[in-house]
Amino acid sequence: MDMIGYMNKINTYGRYLIILVLLVNLFSMSFASSSIKSGLKTLCQTSQAVLGGIVMLLIVLAGATYAIGQVLGAETRARATVWATAMLTGALIGAVIYLITPPVMRALFPTSSGVTIPTTDPCGF
Numbered sequence: 001m002d003m004i005g006y007m008n009k010i011n012t013y014g015r016y017l018i019i020l021v022l023l024v025n026l027f028s029m030s031f032a033s034s035s036i037k038s039g040l041k042t043l044c045q046t047s048q049a050v051l052g053g054i055v056m057l058l059i060v061l062a063g064a065t066y067a068i069g070q071v072l073g074a075e076t077r078a079r080a081t082v083w084a085t086a087m088l089t090g091a092l093i094g095a096v097i098y099l100i101t102p103p104v105m106r107a108l109f110p111t112s113s114g115v116t117i118p119t120t121d122p123c124g125f
Contacts, residue, residue, distance in 0.1 A: 003068065003076060007083060010061075021050060044105050044123035051098040055091045062087035 024046065062084040069080020102123055 003072060004079070007065070007079075040105055040108070041123055044101050047097065047101050048123060051094050055094045055098065058087045058091035058094065062091065 065080050065087065066084035069077045069084070072080070105123060
């Protein structure tokens with residue numbers, strides 16, 4: 001079982017996934033109507049849709065990487081611990097972005113009447 005080769009392959013695909021998400025966000029902003037508000041609303045909705053799943057996936061992969069690394073040799077155990085810590089750090093940063101994005105967008109674009117109506121859409125500004 002080539003654990004190091006497998007993790008390098010996952011890291012390679014992860015880089016391409018991050019680039020793909022950034023490009024999708026740029027395309028969503030470019031295809032939005034001309035107002036900045038609608039473009040940022042689309043960006044907020046895209047980040048809310050994608051980040052929740054990515055955070056959960058990173059947490060599960062970090063746990064699996066740590067558990068598998070504990071079974072293998074000392075060098076691989078140390079690498080697996082570092083990879084798991086990096087994945088958990090990425091999940092934490094993703095969760096912070098997931099939670100902070102809607103309030104920041106609401107602060108940038110307050111409603112015209114000054115009265116906020118609670119909605120189920122976190123990006124409904």
